Amino acid sequence: MSGRHGNKTRLFMSAKRKKHHFRIKRQTHFAPDTVPSNNENKENSATALNTPSKETQELMEENVSSSSSITRLNDLNIVCENDDDDCDEEISNDKLSGRRIVDIKYLFSSISNIKHQHTDCTFADLKFVKELRKGFTSQYVFRCKMCQKVETVHSEDPTSKLNTNTAIVEGILCSGNGYAQLNEICSVLNMPNMHQNTYTKIEQSLTPLIEECAIEEMIAAGEEEKRLAILNGEIDKEGCPVITVVADGSWAKRSYKSGFSSASGAGCIVGMRTKKVLFLGVRNSYCCICSRSIKLNKDVTEHRCFKNWSDSANAMEADIIAEGFAKSVEMHGIKYKNLVGDGDSSIMKKLLLKKPYGSDFTISKIEC
Known part of the structure; x- marks a missing residue:
């Protein structure tokens, strides 16, 4: 009995202390002379329900600040x-x-x-x-x-x-890359990149400058080859210097013995002595703007069309090399007497048919 009475007494005293603690805690919210009446209690309880807590206010302020940072672009x-x-x-x-x-x-x-x-x-x-x-x-x-x-x-x-924008675009082009690679580089460097429209405009403005610079370098290389040929007495009966050149071509799409379906090809002629480019040519059989207009049955808008070839991809290399031979006198004042190249017979066949220097001039082939 005493044990049960003791437990009851302890439970009663614990409940009494909790009630007393609640009264003290409740009174500490108000000054003794400003204890609210019953009506005030109702108003205060309604205000408490309508007023968010401190944590809620902080969360609302964070949401407002984050949303305003998105919507207010002026900031x-x-x-x-x-x-x-x-x-x-x-x-x-x-x-x-x-x-x-x-x-x-x-x-x-x-x-x-x-x-x-x-x-x-x-x-x-x-x-x-x-x-x-x-x-x-x-x-x-x-x-x-x-x-x-x-x-x-x-x-x-x-x-x-040559400002930084132009220099960077030119560097990206010379390394064989594009805007996507430039964007990756800037991301790694934590450096803001230029807009893609700016990149495209600079790229388009650089194209004629690069072509002009390439022609100037090829003409300078031709002058050097011509000087060395005259110095070594390599002159034909008409008094024109003759030299030995190396020539080869390539396609944008790999083609070996079969599957010549590349839409673009390039070829170049290099001086044997100087190892410098004397001629460079490109053949394109596809233009995206023309192709899209034809597909949509619309008139082709004015643009710079790079399509300059309608024959097979296999004939691109030979046509480029033959063009370089035909322009050698006009560009450099020299003739290409010996051609060093691979076992491709289409180039020599094209040269024999075209005869760029007349029927009396013989071009020899040296296979490497």
Whole structure:
């Protein structure tokens, strides 16, 4: 009996302490002179139900801030034009991150030349405001904390003929890559890439420049071959220097003995002495714009069409080499007397039929 009574007593005292603790905790929420009445209790309880907790308010604030960062583009200071135009990016001070490419000598010179008259303000008094990025070139805008004058520092000389954007596109093309590979490189470097429209425009503008540069180099190589031929007394009866050349071709799609279905092929002629290119030719039997227009039964829009071949892919190499022989006198003032090449007989057959130097001139084949 005493054990059961003892247990009851302990349970009663525990419940009493909990009730007393609840009263104390409830009273601590209000000052003694501001204890709410019953009506006030109802109003307060209704207000408590309508008022979110502190954790809920913090979560709501996070959601609002995250949604506003997505919807309010002005906060990000990013200005994107139509898809047909380049995408310029304006980056504010708090959003500035990643790596950039700069002309270090020009940048340091621009910074050291900053000095405001009458106030003697220098670069140390400037505060960074924003960056205006155009591809890989940037303009850094600063504002003086003393006189409020705005200064703009370029990442490189804006009057440079070969700026960073053009140099990068040319480098990507020379390495046999494209925009996708450039994008991967920039991702690894944590460096913002240029817009694809900007890349395409620069690539299109570089095409005629690369062609012009290639022709100049081939003409210079021809002059050197001509000088060496004259020096060695290799001149035909008409007084024209004659040289030995190496020639070969290739296709964009692998073709060996069968399956000549490549839509593009290239060939070149190289001087034996200088090991420099004297002629380069390309044959394309496909144009995506023309093909798409024909497929959709629409008029072909004005464009630069690279399709210049309608025969079989097997005949591309021989036609290119024969063209190079026919233009040797016009381009370099020399004749190709000996041809070093593989066992492909189609090239010699084409040369014998075309006879680029007349019927009295014999072209010899040296198989390698």
